[in-house]
Amino acid sequence: MILINLLPDExxxxxxxxxxxxxxxxxxxxxxxxxxxxxAWTAFGVAAEVKSELAVLQDQRAAIDPxxxxxxxxxxxSQLFDAREEMLKKITANRISWxxxxxxLIDVINAGGDGExxxxxxxxxxxxxxxxxxxxxxxxxxxxxxxxxxxxAHVANFLDxxxxxxxxxxxxxxxxxxxxxxxxxxxxxxxxIFNFPLEAMLKPPEExxxxxxxxxxxxxKAKTEKAKAEKPKAGGKKK
Amino acid sequence: xxxxxxxxxxxxxxSLCLAAGLGTLLYFQHEGIEQRRAEVATLQKSIEEDKKxxxxxxxxxxxxxxxxxxxxxxxxILSDEKDVTDLARTxxxxxxESGFNLSSVKDGTRxxxxxxxxxxxxSYTLAFDADAFQLLTFLNKIESHKRFMxxxxxxxxxxxxxxxxxxxxxxxxxxxxLETYVYAPTGNATEVKIDHYDKKKELLISEISKxxxxxxxxxxxxxxxxxxxxxxxxxxxxxxxxxxxxxxxQIALVDGLIExxxxxxxxxxxxxxxxxxxxxxxxxxxxxxxxxxLEEEIRRVDAAGLLVFVPALRRFDxxxxxxxxxxxxxxxxGDGGAGPSxxxxxxxxxxxxxxxxxxxxxLALAAYATIEAxxxxxxxxxxxxxxxxxLRELKxxxxxxxxxxxIEIKIGGVALYEDRPPVALINxxxxxxxxxxxxxxxxxxxxxxxxxxxxxxxxxxxxxxxxP
Numbered sequence: 088m089i090l091i092n093l094l095p096d097e098x099x100x101x102x103x104x105x106x107x108x109x110x111x112x113x114x115x116x117x118x119x120x121x122x123x124x125x126x127a128w129t130a131f132g133v134a135a136e137v138k139s140e141l142a143v144l145q146d147q148r149a150a151i152d153p154x155x156x157x158x159x160x161x162x163x164x165s166q167l168f169d170a171r172e173e174m175l176k177k178i179t180a181n182r183i184s185w186x187x188x189x190x191x192l193i194d195v196i197n198a199g200g201d202g203e204x205x206x207x208x209x210x211x212x213x214x215x216x217x218x219x220x221x222x223x224x225x226x227x228x229x230x231x232x233x234x235x236x237x238x239x240a241h242v243a244n245f246l247d248x249x250x251x252x253x254x255x256x257x258x259x260x261x262x263x264x265x266x267x268x269x270x271x272x273x274x275x276x277x278x279x280i281f282n283f284p285l286e287a288m289l290k291p292p293e294e295x296x297x298x299x300x301x302x303x304x305x306x307x308k309a310k311t312e313k314a315k316a317e318k319p320k321a322g323g324k325k326k
Numbered sequence: 327x328x329x330x331x332x333x334x335x336x337x338x339x340x341s342l343c344l345a346a347g348l349g350t351l352l353y354f355q356h357e358g359i360e361q362r363r364a365e366v367a368t369l370q371k372s373i374e375e376d377k378k379x380x381x382x383x384x385x386x387x388x389x390x391x392x393x394x395x396x397x398x399x400x401x402x403i404l405s406d407e408k409d410v411t412d413l414a415r416t417x418x419x420x421x422x423e424s425g426f427n428l429s430s431v432k433d434g435t436r437x438x439x440x441x442x443x444x445x446x447x448x449s450y451t452l453a454f455d456a457d458a459f460q461l462l463t464f465l466n467k468i469e470s471h472k473r474f475m476x477x478x479x480x481x482x483x484x485x486x487x488x489x490x491x492x493x494x495x496x497x498x499x500x501x502x503x504l505e506t507y508v509y510a511p512t513g514n515a516t517e518v519k520i521d522h523y524d525k526k527k528e529l530l531i532s533e534i535s536k537x538x539x540x541x542x543x544x545x546x547x548x549x550x551x552x553x554x555x556x557x558x559x560x561x562x563x564x565x566x567x568x569x570x571x572x573x574x575x576q577i578a579l580v581d582g583l584i585e586x587x588x589x590x591x592x593x594x595x596x597x598x599x600x601x602x603x604x605x606x607x608x609x610x611x612x613x614x615x616x617x618x619x620l621e622e623e624i625r626r627v628d629a630a631g632l633l634v635f636v637p638a639l640r641r642f643d644x645x646x647x648x649x650x651x652x653x654x655x656x657x658x659x660g661d662g663g664a665g666p667s668x669x670x671x672x673x674x675x676x677x678x679x680x681x682x683x684x685x686x687x688x689l690a691l692a693a694y695a696t697i698e699a700x701x702x703x704x705x706x707x708x709x710x711x712x713x714x715x716x717l718r719e720l721k722x723x724x725x726x727x728x729x730x731x732x733i734e735i736k737i738g739g740v741a742l743y744e745d746r747p748p749v750a751l752i753n754x755x756x757x758x759x760x761x762x763x764x765x766x767x768x769x770x771x772x773x774x775x776x777x778x779x780x781x782x783x784x785x786x787x788x789x790x791x792x793x794p
Contacts, residue, residue: 115337122348126355134359144366144369148369148372155380161387163516165386168394172400174445175541178507179543182469182476185477194554208559208560209558210483211483212482214477214480273565275565280562
C-alpha cells in the first residue's frame with residue numbers, strides 16, 4: 088500500500104533525523120573518532136618518542152662501539168698474556184729446590200754431632216720427581232744409610248729429627264725406623280754400625296708450594312684431606 | 327529489504343569497518359611501539375653493560391701495560407732457542423765455578439709442543455764427580471739461574487772409603503736430569519695501541535716491578551758448607567787415631583786454615599804483580615808475617631795430630647800445606663841468592679819465641695829448620711846478623727831444654743838445714759849446690775818446691791814431685 092500525504096506543507100509533520108540514526112551516527116563517530124585520535128596520539132606521540140629514544144640510543148651505541156672494540160682487543164691481548172703466565176706458573180709450581188732439600192738433609196745429619204745423638208752417613212741418594220698415576224706418588228727420595236752406633240735408638244733419633252725438620256715439609260712422614268747390624272770392622276771407630284734404608288715420598292705439589300720468602304703457602308684443607316687419604320707409602324725395605 | 331534497513335546496514339557496516347581499520351592500525355602501531363621499546367630496552371641494557379665494561383678499560387689498560395712489560399720477565403725466565411744452545415756453556419761454567427768438570431752432557435728428549443702451549447720442554451742428563459758441597463753449589467747455581475731450570479731427578483753414588491784414603495779428595499759419582507723450557511709463542515697478540523703508553527708505563531713502574539718480582543721463580547739461598555761434614559763420606563776414624571777433635575771442629579779448623587792459605591796466595595800474587603819496589607816490599611813483609619803465622623799453625627796441627635777425619639786431612643794437605651809450601655818455595659827462589667829477608671827472619675824468630683813460651687820446643691826447632699840452610703847468607707849481612715843471632719839463641723834454648731828433658735833425674739827429696747848447705751837426693755845420691763851431676767849438669771839451687779840446674783849456660787828447673 089502506498090501512503091500519500093496530502094496535507095499542505097505547513098501541516099505536514101516536520102522532517103528530522105531519526106533519533107536512532109542520530110545516536111548511531113554519534114556513537115559511530117565517537118568510537119571511530121576516538122580510535123583515530125588514539126592512533127594519532129600513538130603515531131605522533133608515543134611512537135615518535137620511542138623512535139627518537141631509539142635513535143638517541145643508536146647514536147650512543149655508535150659512539151661507544153669503537154671503545155668497546157678497543158676494550159675487547161685489550162681483553163684478547165690480556166688473555167694471551169694471562170694464558171702464558173698461567174703456563175709459566177704451571178711449569179714452575181712443580182719444581183722442588185733440591186739444593187734446599189739436600190742442604191736440609193745435611194743439616195739434620197750433622198745435628199747428630201759426633202755420635203752423641205747419632206752418627207749417620209749415607210751410601211747413595213736417589214731423587215726422582217716423576218709422578219706415578221698408579222700409586223698416586225709424586226716422586227721420592229731414597230738412600231741407604233748407616234748409623235755409627237750399636238744402639239738402634241740412634242737411627243730412631245735421626246729419623247725423629249728428620250721428621251721434625253724443615254726437610255719433611257715437602258715429604259710425607261718417613262716410615263718407622265728399621266735396619267740391620269753390619270759386620271764388625273775392628274780397624275775403625277765405631278766398629279759396629281747399623282744399616283738402614285731411608286725413603287721419603289714427596290707430598291702433592293699443592294702442599295709444597297712456597298712463597299717468594301721460601302715459606303710454605305697455606306693449603307686448601309679439602310685438598311689436603313684428599314691427599315692424606317691417598318697418601319703414598321713411606322719407608323723402605325730391610326737390608 | 328527496505329531502503330531504511332539497507333542504509334542502516336551500510337552505515338553499521340562502514341562504521342564497523344572504520345573501527346576495525348582503526349583498531350588494526352592501532353594494533354600494529356602498538357606492536358611497533360612495543361617492538362621499538364624492546365629494542366630500546368635491549369639497546370639500553372647493552373649500552374649500560376658496555377658502559378660498565380668501559381669503566382674497567384683504564385684498569386685493563388694498566389693490566390695490559392703491566393703484562394707487556396713483565397712479558398720480558400717471562401721471556402727471561404724461559405729460554406729461547408739461542409739460550410738453549412748457550413745452556414751447555416752455562417752448565418760448563420757452573421761446574422767449573424763449583425770446583426769440578428762435567429764428564430758427560432747428554433741432550434735428552436725434546437717433548438713435542440702441545441698446540442696451545444707457548445713452551446717446549448728440553449731435557450739434559452749430566453754426569454760428573456763431585457763432593458756433596460760441590461754438588462749443592464752446582465744445584466744452587468742451576469736453580470738460582472735467571473733462566474728457569476729444574477732438576478727432575480738425580481742420583482749420587484758415594485765415593486768408597488778406599489778411594490778417599492788415598493791422596494785424592496773424595497768425589498761422588500753424580501748423574502743429574504735437568505729440564506728447561508724453550509719459549510716459542512703460539513699466538514702473537516696483536517698489540518693494541520695505547521695512547522700515551524710511555525707516560526702510563528712510568529706511572530706504573532712500581533707495580534711493574536712488583537709483578538715482575540712475583541713472576542720470578544723464588545730460589546733457595548745456599549750458604550755453603552758451614553763447617554758441616556759431607557754425609558756421603560764415612561766419618562769413622564781409624565782406631566789408632568787416639569783422642570781427636572769432633573769432625574765438625576776438624577772441618578771448621580781446616581776451613582779456617584784454607585781461608586788463610588788463600589789469603590797468602592792472594593798476597594803473593596799481588597806481590598808478584600806489584601809495579602813498584604815499595605809496594606812489593608810492603609806486600610812481602612805482610613806475606614812473611616802471614617806465612618810465619620800459618621806455618622806455626624800447621625806445625626801445631628801436625629804435632630797435635632788434630633786431624634783424623636780423612637777428608638779434612640786431605641783438604642788440609644792439598645789446600646793448606648801444599649799452598650804454603652809452594653809460596654814459600656817461590657819466595658825462596660825469588661830472593662836472588664840474598665838469603666832470607668829481614669821480615670822472614672823476624673817472623674821466624676817471633677814464631678820461635680811463641681813456641682818457646684808455649685813450651686813447644688820441638689815446634690820451635692821445626693820453625694828454625696825451615697830457614698836454617700839459608701842462614702849462612704844472612705850471617706854476612708850486618709842488618710840481618712842480630713836476627714840470625716836471636717834465632718840461633720832460640721834454637722840453642724830449645725835444643726838445651728829438650729836435651730835437659732831427656733836427662734834422667736829422679737829427685738828423692740831435699741834436706742834444708744839452718745846454717746848448713748841444703749842437700750838433694752838425686753838418682754839415689756846426695757848432692758849439694760855447685761856439685762856436678764854429669765858432664766854438663768851442675769846443681770845450681772835447691773829450693774823447697776824445685777831444684778835448679780845449670781845446663782849449657784842455662785838455668786833449668788825440675789819440680790819436686792808433690793807428696794800426698
